[in-house]
Amino acid sequence: MxxxxxxxxxxxxxxxxxxxxxxxxxxxxxxxxxxxxxxxxxxxxxxxxxxxxxxxxxxxxxxxxxxxxxxxxxxxxxxxxxxxxxxxxxxxxxxxxxxxxxxxxxxxxxxxxxxxxxxxxxxxxxxxxxxxxxxxxxxxxxxxxxxxxxxxxxxxxxxxxxxxxxxxxxxxxxxxxxxxxxxxxxSQPDALPAGWLRALGDPRIAPALRLMHGDPARAWQLEELAHAVAMSRTTFATRFKAAAGVPPLTYLHNWRMRLAEQGLREGTTSLLALGLSLGYTSESAFSNAFKRSVGVSPKRYRDAAKAEAKSLPEASLSPA
Structure with missing residues (x-):
């Protein structure tokens, strides 16, 4: 997908x-x-x-x-x-x-x-x-x-x-x-900072980005992503890192973490269900990955987000 x-x-x-x-x-x-x-x-x-x-x-x-x-x-x-x-x-x-x-x-x-x-x-x-x-x-x-x-x-x-x-x-x-x-x-491709925007502007790399975003829970392998864009494993890995700033599977991990943060801030889904939706096989696997990446456990992150939401008024969009 x-x-x-x-x-x-x-x-x-x-x-x-x-x-x-x-x-x-x-x-x-x-x-x-x-x-x-x-x-x-x-x-x-x-x-x-x-x-x-x-x-x-x-x-x-x-x-x-x-x-x-x-x-x-x-x-x-x-x-x-x-x-x-x-x-x-x-x-x-x-x-x-x-x-x-x-x-x-x-x-x-x-x-x-x-x-x-x-x-x-x-x-x-x-x-x-x-x-x-x-x-x-x-x-x-x-x-x-x-x-x-x-x-x-x-x-x-x-x-x-x-x-x-x-x-x-x-x-x-x-x-x-x-x-x-x-x-x-x-913009010339090399003039854009390394990141998702530059990667999307690269017609050889963008299809792999779309695949990972389309199914972030899938255990994507470097070989199948390279095959999907008709490139060798080494060439794909090198070109992807140059465009996105990180290796392909690191990008996938980072995107999962952004989705996890959003789910924890805005949703009520259990940690197990959220982790499974992002490709982790257990709640502990998800919690360990999240804590390594974000610095706090998913539960603590969700509790802090709820406390912040109660203490801050909705952002104003008044003209300025």
Missing amino acids: SADPFSEIIRLTKAQTVVSAVFSMGGPWSVRFPAFDYIKFFAVVKGVCWFTAEGEQEPLRVEAGDVVLFSQCRPFVVASDPALPPVEAASLLTGGFSGIARFGEGEDHVQIGGKIRLDPHAGALLADMLPPWIHARASSPQAPVLQWLLDQIVREREGELPGAGVASAQLAQLMFVQLLRAHMAQ
Whole structure:
């Protein structure tokens, strides 16, 4: 059985994309955004602007149809002219609004701002694969899909239609997926950090990844995975480690542990049943493997997760 590792990891990390605002600017303008503990993105619907991240000397020109995803927790400035002194974004959003926020005279520039929150426990699985920023240009092969999504988000927000918040969030989630696809398509394989994203971008390795994700409980052998992708055992092992950063069976073990963590945090399945579902023959075998990997027993991990869930309020997705 084959699977879609990309979708599984997006679900496991609970990536939630939210449109914070649609901005319409006129005349000269410059806005400074503070560092956030989540991933930010902005998309230019109309006009041209400059993106400058703190610590970077050269500003990035962003044109209509471009989308920029910024994954680092650093302040950044978006401006019509990078030489202009910026105003703080918080001062522009005082009082709240719906639909489109308008600043200045005219409508020279329209952009969508948003954020992607990841699960605090599993989010690193995705966040660690991202570069400081992704710039999907309007000239890229993925541009028509991104442009359609942008247009739909603006229509939802501008029309203040029933369910606009839900609809724009779903559209933004699709845009995030498309941005990751664009990043994979535009990057040279060796330029991506070793990990699952790079492995999925390797057409010779990706089928083996899909097999392991499709049946993580199976006692996969290196020989059968190599045979499935028509490679020798040695060549497959070398190429897989270069792409994924770890040997194939280590990757399988690590993925089982991520699934185990999710099951312990969110489910009520017994330790025996959870272990069996992940390919372990007994509760003790599962517990020993989990403790070696995570550092605590499954029972202690589950108890800690329950205590944390009771003490922390649900993460806010309010605009910012």
